[in-house]
Amino acid sequence: MQSIQEILKSNIQKDIIERHKYVSQEFQDYGYRLAQKLGGINRVSMYIKLAKNKPRALLEQAFSFAIDYPSAKNREKIFMWKLKELESERFETLKKKNAHIRIILLDLDGVVLNEEKLFSERYSERIGVDVEDMLPFFKGDFSECLVGKKDLKKVLKKVLKLWRWQGSVDELVKYWIEEDLSINDSVVNRVKDLDRNIFQVCICSNQEKYRAEYLEKFLTEKTGITKYFFSSQLRFLKKDPKFFNKVMDQFIVEPNQVYYLDDEEKNIRAAEKVGIKTYLYPEKTIDDVINDASTKS
Numbered sequence: 317m318q319s320i321q322e323i324l325k326s327n328i329q330k331d332i333i334e335r336h337k338y339v340s341q342e343f344q345d346y347g348y349r350l351a352q353k354l355g356g357i358n359r360v361s362m363y364i365k366l367a368k369n370k371p372r373a374l375l376e377q378a379f380s381f382a383i384d385y386p387s388a389k390n391r392e393k394i395f396m397w398k399l400k401e402l403e404s405e406r407f408e409t410l411k412k413k414n415a416h417i418r419i420i421l422l423d424l425d426g427v428v429l430n431e432e433k434l435f436s437e438r439y440s441e442r443i444g445v446d447v448e449d450m451l452p453f454f455k456g457d458f459s460e461c462l463v464g465k466k467d468l469k470k471v472l473k474k475v476l477k478l479w480r481w482q483g484s485v486d487e488l489v490k491y492w493i494e495e496d497l498s499i500n501d502s503v504v505n506r507v508k509d510l511d512r513n514i515f516q517v518c519i520c521s522n523q524e525k526y527r528a529e530y531l532e533k534f535l536t537e538k539t540g541i542t543k544y545f546f547s548s549q550l551r552f553l554k555k556d557p558k559f560f561n562k563v564m565d566q567f568i569v570e571p572n573q574v575y576y577l578d579d580e581e582k583n584i585r586a587a588e589k590v591g592i593k594t595y596l597y598p599e600k601t602i603d604d605v606i607n608d609a610s611t612k613s
Contacts, residue, residue, distance in 0.1 A: 343367040350375070354382060356392045366399075374402045410568040417569055418514055418609040420507065421545075421587075423554075423578035424521035424531065427597050428539070430498040431579075438495070445479050461524035464548040468524045493527040497534065503577075504539045506602045515609065518543040520563065520576070522553050554583040560590040575605045 347364030351357050366375065382388065382395035422428050432438075436454065440447045457471035469485050481488050507517045519541055523531065528546040536542055545563050552559040564571065571591030578584055579597040587594050595605050 350379060354379070354392045354395050370399070374399060374406065377402055407568060411570065414569050416514060417516060417573060419567055419569060419574040420515055420517045420605055420609065421520045421563065421574060421576040421592070422503065422517065423583065423597070424519050424523070426579040427577055428500055428503055428519060428535070430500050432495070432498060435492055439479070443480055449478060458524070462522050462547050463551050463553060464525065468526055489526055493530045499538055503602045506606060508540055510606070516543065517541050518545060520545045520554060522547040524548050554578070555586050557586045557589040560587045560592060564590060575609050577602060577605050
């Protein structure tokens with residue numbers, strides 16, 4: 317007679333095998349096989365995540381080490397330990413290799429884009445709605461849109477009547493995000509010709525997802541900048557150091573290789589807590605950033 321533990325284990329394996337029939341991606345199959353061979357079939361989702369996000373060469377090395385380990389009682393534990401060790405070694409190697417790289421982070425509204433009137437002010441002038449009547453929306457639902465917790469189109473439905481908008485939600489969002497954008501040429505022209513083998517220029521901005529998508533497409537075409545970090549994607553505003561921790565996770569460099577230009581003090585303070593060198597615009601300019609980054613030994 318099977319014990320309860322054996323029955324539960326058998327049921328888990330049957331469930332995993334049944335789900336395995338629907339595996340459609342190569343990394344899912346690879347993760348499943350890793351779990352099976354290392355005795356971690358009840359944690360197959362973890363292995364699939366590893367297969368998707370970790371370098372395959374490191375997984376192969378860690379797997380071979382665990383399988384060949386003499387008298388191993390827990391190959392899964394050995395695999396995870398070795399993988400962590402290999403990642404640490406790889407990280408240190410890449411940091412040395414990337415020592416020449418300089419990351420320049422630029423704020424969007426007020427730095428890369430010239431300072432314009434707030435949307436609420438423009439809207440008030442066009443439609444005749446009092447800005448004060450719009451403020452609760454921006455302090456409430458919109459603030460959650462900025463960190464990806466709510467969808468702008470869905471929450472706007474609740475204020476169409478109050479805002480006296482006569483069209484659809486989609487039309488309102490289009491009017492909102494496709495304003496006449498004014499690029500700050502004094503900043504953009506300086507970064508356009510930087511050596512891309514040394515300098516990586518990125519945008520950091522608090523944006524809800526619809527404007528983020530539009531601006532990324534618009535600015536990539538107009539400026540050549542291709543790397544963007546938006547609050548709605550990272551789930552934190554720039555005033556939170558966690559925003560910049562997530563940015564740093566995208567680069568294998570030391571924090572002192574990263575330079576950040578922004579026009580708001582609270583964002584500057586958050587970046588400094590992560591170890592990033594900061595510049596408050598317009599007191600400091602893109603020339604100051606590039607000169608410092610170029611002279612760092």
